[in-house]
Amino acid sequence: MNTSGAYHFIPPSRSMKWLGVISTIGMYIINMVGFLDTQTGSALGCGPDWPLCNGEVIPNLNNIHVIIEFGHRMLVGGFALLATGFMIWALVRYRAFIEVKIFSLLGIGFIVVQSALGALAVVFVNPPTVLALHLGFGLLAMVGVGLLTVFLFQLDAQMHGRPSGIGFRRETSPSTKAWVWSTWIFTYLAIYWGSYVAFRGAGGACPTWPLCNGKVFPGFSGLVGLDFIHRLAAVALAVLTAALLWHLKQYRSTRPDLYRGAFWLFIAVLAQIATGANLALSHVATGPYLLHIATLMLLFADVSYLVLQVVPSKTLEQAASPAGSDVGWTPEQAHNPQA
Numbered sequence: 464m465n466t467s468g469a470y471h472f473i474p475p476s477r478s479m480k481w482l483g484v485i486s487t488i489g490m491y492i493i494n495m496v497g498f499l500d501t502q503t504g505s506a507l508g509c510g511p512d513w514p515l516c517n518g519e520v521i522p523n524l525n526n527i528h529v530i531i532e533f534g535h536r537m538l539v540g541g542f543a544l545l546a547t548g549f550m551i552w553a554l555v556r557y558r559a560f561i562e563v564k565i566f567s568l569l570g571i572g573f574i575v576v577q578s579a580l581g582a583l584a585v586v587f588v589n590p591p592t593v594l595a596l597h598l599g600f601g602l603l604a605m606v607g608v609g610l611l612t613v614f615l616f617q618l619d620a621q622m623h624g625r626p627s628g629i630g631f632r633r634e635t636s637p638s639t640k641a642w643v644w645s646t647w648i649f650t651y652l653a654i655y656w657g658s659y660v661a662f663r664g665a666g667g668a669c670p671t672w673p674l675c676n677g678k679v680f681p682g683f684s685g686l687v688g689l690d691f692i693h694r695l696a697a698v699a700l701a702v703l704t705a706a707l708l709w710h711l712k713q714y715r716s717t718r719p720d721l722y723r724g725a726f727w728l729f730i731a732v733l734a735q736i737a738t739g740a741n742l743a744l745s746h747v748a749t750g751p752y753l754l755h756i757a758t759l760m761l762l763f764a765d766v767s768y769l770v771l772q773v774v775p776s777k778t779l780e781q782a783a784s785p786a787g788s789d790v791g792w793t794p795e796q797a798h799n800p801q802a
């Protein structure tokens with residue numbers, strides 16, 4: 464607050480927004496390399512050593528597993544530091560916004576927890592539960608950084624009087640909130656199930672598609688059962704997202720953010736199923752696997768964005784109130800950013 468009692472007007476700078484974009488892409492990349500690491504069995508490429516790699520600061524890069532694991536560690540180190548710097552910067556400047564607090568703490572918290580779990584997975588030689596948690600938390604860290612970036616772009620638009628996602632986030636009906644939250648929770652559970660299938664080595668149990676080994680219903684037992692449940696979950700998710708899109712049709716003109724988000728979510732689920740079929744038919748080859756993961760992260764980012772858009776926002780006036788702290792504008796400036 465300045466001496467006159469008014470707040471400084473500081474819309475998110477271009478460099479802060481760009482840092483957010485680069486950090487989000489960085490989080491996407493480290494997740495991809497993390498999945499590549501486990502899929503290729505490279506998680507122990509540095510032996511059971513952490514933070515050293517095969518007892519050295521810079522190991523001998525003489526085989527592919529060492530390159531992937533060491534590369535993963537380097538990328539995590541670089542991008543996680545960058546993302547943490549970005550989140551602290553946003554937190555210092557815009558802490559009056561609950562969204563900024565939640566996404567920064569989510570991002571920073573899961574980066575820390577994920578790094579600790581990554582180290583534990585290496586030192587305790589990859590227990591499946593630790594690996595599964597590690598991957599799930601990696602996605603949450605990426606979403607924290609990504610949504611914080613989206614929010615800063617929205618804030619910038621709002622402060623400059625342009626239509627923004629924040630402006631759209633008026634009170635949404637309880638049924639819409641329930642639809643969106645249920646879709647998010649179901650997606651997260653389906654992702655964990657996919658991870659479980661992979662860690663049990665059941666991914667190749669149904670190497671045919673759309674039928675599983677020629678059967679419509681191959682049963683729920685054994686590895687085939689695990690793989691079959693994964694496919695059933697995909698069908699259920701497709702039905703759920705189609706129903707969500709249908710439900711959100713009522714907001715087509717008033718809430719384009721929700722309708723478009725749900726439309727792209729449905730497309731992402733179809734893409735997920737297509738890459739899944741391709742993966743099964745490829746007998747779980749590395750390229751198709753990475754494609755399945757690439758669409759998975761976009762799908763999860765989209766459904767998380769929908770959750771952001773159904774949470775009511777503080778008005779700019781509320782956020783700028785003295786009780787709300789020094790976010791950086793007066794109520795007059797909220798209506799006239801140049802004031």
Ligand code: HEM
Binds near residue numbers: 598660
């Ligand atoms: C739309 C929902 C889907 C989601 C959210 C999803 C998600 C996932 C996830 C998270 C993994 C594990 C990655 C890992 O931790 O290594 C996975 C693996 C796998 N998915 Fe999906 N998937 C979906 C649909 C499908 C479909 C429809 C198929 C096949 C028709 C399929 C085939 C596979 C296969 C074969 C693997 C195993 C890879 C391995 O054994 O390493 N997925 N999926």
